[in-house]
Amino acid sequence: MNSTQFLTPETIAPLFTRVLLGILFFMQGYDKIFNVKIVNVIETIRPAYHKMKLPNFIIVFTAYFTSYIEFIFGLFLMVGLLKYFSLYLLGVDLIIVSFGMSVINSVWNMELVFPRFLLLLFLLIYPAEYDVITLQHLLAHLK
Numbered sequence: 001m002n003s004t005q006f007l008t009p010e011t012i013a014p015l016f017t018r019v020l021l022g023i024l025f026f027m028q029g030y031d032k033i034f035n036v037k038i039v040n041v042i043e044t045i046r047p048a049y050h051k052m053k054l055p056n057f058i059i060v061f062t063a064y065f066t067s068y069i070e071f072i073f074g075l076f077l078m079v080g081l082l083k084y085f086s087l088y089l090l091g092v093d094l095i096i097v098s099f100g101m102s103v104i105n106s107v108w109n110m111e112l113v114f115p116r117f118l119l120l121l122f123l124l125i126y127p128a129e130y131d132v133i134t135l136q137h138l139l140a141h142l143k
Contacts, residue, residue, distance in 0.1 A: 006132065006133075010127075010130040011130050011132055011133055012133075013126070013130070014123060014126050014130055014131035014133075015131070015133040015134075017119055017122055017123055017126075018077055018078070018083070018131065018134075019077075019078050020119065021074075021077055021090075021116060021119040021120060021123065022074045022075065022076070022077030022078030022079075023074070023078060024074070024115075024116055024119075025070040025071075025073065025074030025077065025090055025093075025116070026070065026074030026075050026077075026078060027074070028070045028074070029066075029067050029070030029071025029072070029074055030071055032063075032066075032070070032071075033067050033068070033071055038063050038064055038067050041063050041067065042059060042060055042063045045059060045063065045100070045104075046059055048104045049100075049103075049104075052103060062096060062100065065093075065096070066093050066096055066097060069089050069090065069092075070090070070093060073085075073086040073089050073090055074086075074090070077090070079134070079135045080131070080133070080134020080135045080136050080137065081134070081135050082136070083123070083131065083134065083136065084124075087120055087124055090116075090120060091120055091124075094113060094116060094117055094120065097113060098110075098113055101113075
């Protein structure tokens, strides 16, 4: 791709989508880690999962795992590092959150999860050769 083809709708679409999705995950993880605090997240969800006899270590692990995956890989997605690895981990995060919410309430509101899922799906199926406005692409061309 030459420089005249660099800024096209085909290259801007994945950039905007990737940055938006990255921001959504990053800020969600940031909020859970630094504002709400993970211990408070755990205390909020623990009663519902204890009723189901879910072991405490799973509740704690899941809270830390999802919070740090969202924070770290949301940032990676924003800047364009390890795109597919980030998308796969964030997809697992969405599955874990969706399962957890469905176990608590089978008719829960998906208004926060579904848009993230659609953006993630778009990035997974959009042709990778157009997603060139990334830190990873820049670093590869500097070598």
